[in-house]
Amino acid sequence: MQALILAGGKGTRLRPLTVYTPKPIVPVVNRPFLLYQIEILSRAGISDIVLSLSYQPDKIEDLLGDGSEFGVRLRYVTEPTPMGTGGAYRFAADEIRETTIVLNGDILTDLDISDLIAFHRNQQAEATISLVRVEDPSTYGLVEIDPESRVKRFLEKPAKEDVAELGMNTINAGVYVLEPSILDLIPVGENRSFEYDVFPKILENGKAFCGYVMEKNYWRDLGNPKSYLEAHRDFFAGGISGFVIDRSAVSDIATAALVDKGSVIGTGCVIKPGAKVTLSAIGQGVHIDEKAVVENSVIWSHTRISAGAEIRNAIVGRSCHIGRNATVTEGSVLGDKTSLSDYTKV
Numbered sequence: 653m654q655a656l657i658l659a660g661g662k663g664t665r666l667r668p669l670t671v672y673t674p675k676p677i678v679p680v681v682n683r684p685f686l687l688y689q690i691e692i693l694s695r696a697g698i699s700d701i702v703l704s705l706s707y708q709p710d711k712i713e714d715l716l717g718d719g720s721e722f723g724v725r726l727r728y729v730t731e732p733t734p735m736g737t738g739g740a741y742r743f744a745a746d747e748i749r750e751t752t753i754v755l756n757g758d759i760l761t762d763l764d765i766s767d768l769i770a771f772h773r774n775q776q777a778e779a780t781i782s783l784v785r786v787e788d789p790s791t792y793g794l795v796e797i798d799p800e801s802r803v804k805r806f807l808e809k810p811a812k813e814d815v816a817e818l819g820m821n822t823i824n825a826g827v828y829v830l831e832p833s834i835l836d837l838i839p840v841g842e843n844r845s846f847e848y849d850v851f852p853k854i855l856e857n858g859k860a861f862c863g864y865v866m867e868k869n870y871w872r873d874l875g876n877p878k879s880y881l882e883a884h885r886d887f888f889a890g891g892i893s894g895f896v897i898d899r900s901a902v903s904d905i906a907t908a909a910l911v912d913k914g915s916v917i918g919t920g921c922v923i924k925p926g927a928k929v930t931l932s933a934i935g936q937g938v939h940i941d942e943k944a945v946v947e948n949s950v951i952w953s954h955t956r957i958s959a960g961a962e963i964r965n966a967i968v969g970r971s972c973h974i975g976r977n978a979t980v981t982e983g984s985v986l987g988d989k990t991s992l993s994d995y996t997k998v
């Protein structure tokens with residue numbers, strides 16, 4: 653069994669964070685995001701993983717290498733231009749000649765992939781799509797299945813008022829099991845999306861297409877800053893089981909600084925007396941001066957937060973400079989190297 657992780661998107665909704673860092677390796681609790689996906693694949697005994705890249709591929713390859721550091725074998729397939737999710741799968745055809753787990757590279761989940769594979773086999777499916785229930789499916793694509801778990805239809809972004817009437821709330825969770833025969837439904841060298849092109853085609857062709865509903869698992873799409881921040885909150889609140897948060901980093905934290913147990917501090921940070929850090933992820937080499945406050949926030953590496961600055965419910969990129977007594981408020985997302993002068997409010 654192999655896996656293909658779709659990691660070639662531009663990540664436009666996560667800008668400015670993705671200007672210099674492709675979305676698949678943005679840090680989530682100080683760990684490149686893709687490592688969470690590699691971990692759930694490893695748990696299911698899948699170590700042969702192909703990464704499908706397009707946007708800033710070298711950065712991803714340089715960081716993850718051949719995968720041996722993470723106990724897997726990583727290979728890379730890079731499209732000359734983005735081919736869409738379905739086109740990317742077709743483009744990787746030479747590397748995937750057996751049953752393949754395909755993952756959207758921006759899904760944070762503790763899904764048990766072995767269960768998904770067992771379901772696919774029991775159903776004798778050619779394609780299985782994982783589904784998750786959401787309260788408000790109006791911003792997603794709904795997927796309807798019948799009592800035998802066969803996929804019946806897809807409905808993209810239904811209007812809010814229609815959702816109750818439809819009586820379904822299962823959306824595409826972005827993890828698929830596909831037999832190689834699915835490759836034959838996708839033309840070579842053309843841009844195709846799974847949602848809009850490949851899945852409808854699987855239905856049209858009457859292939860055995862099943863939906864696996866994740867009932868107990870954690871699931872979140874990390875596509876935008878709000879959900880990125882919420883994923884951190886979920887981690888700190890203990891809402892994601894199975895992933896170990898590394899709290900072993902060595903930093904210089906003043907005894908008179910207040911750092912709560914929920915926060916994660918990267919290696920080589922300096923946190924000065926009177927500074928307060930609560931429910932936040934602080935990347936490596938961050939400097940937090942006297943009486944600065946960081947709350948419910950994510951701070952990327954090598955940023956400096958000057959004395960008296962306050963950052964709440966915000967995301968601050970790499971190597972930023974937050975001036976003295978500056979205030980960064982809810983919803984702010986600062987790109988790498990942003991410099992805020994003293995007393996600025998954003």
Ligand code: GTP
Pocket residue numbers: 658659660661662663664665666675704705706731733734735736737740756757758875
């Ligand atoms: P937005 O621009 O914010 O919509 O993000 P995105 O570019 O990542 O697109 P989207 O969230 O729809 O993509 C879902 C997953 O598919 C992500 O993990 C992307 O990296 C990946 N993806 C999207 N388009 C392509 C593509 O053309 N090629 C490859 N290889 N992967 C893609």
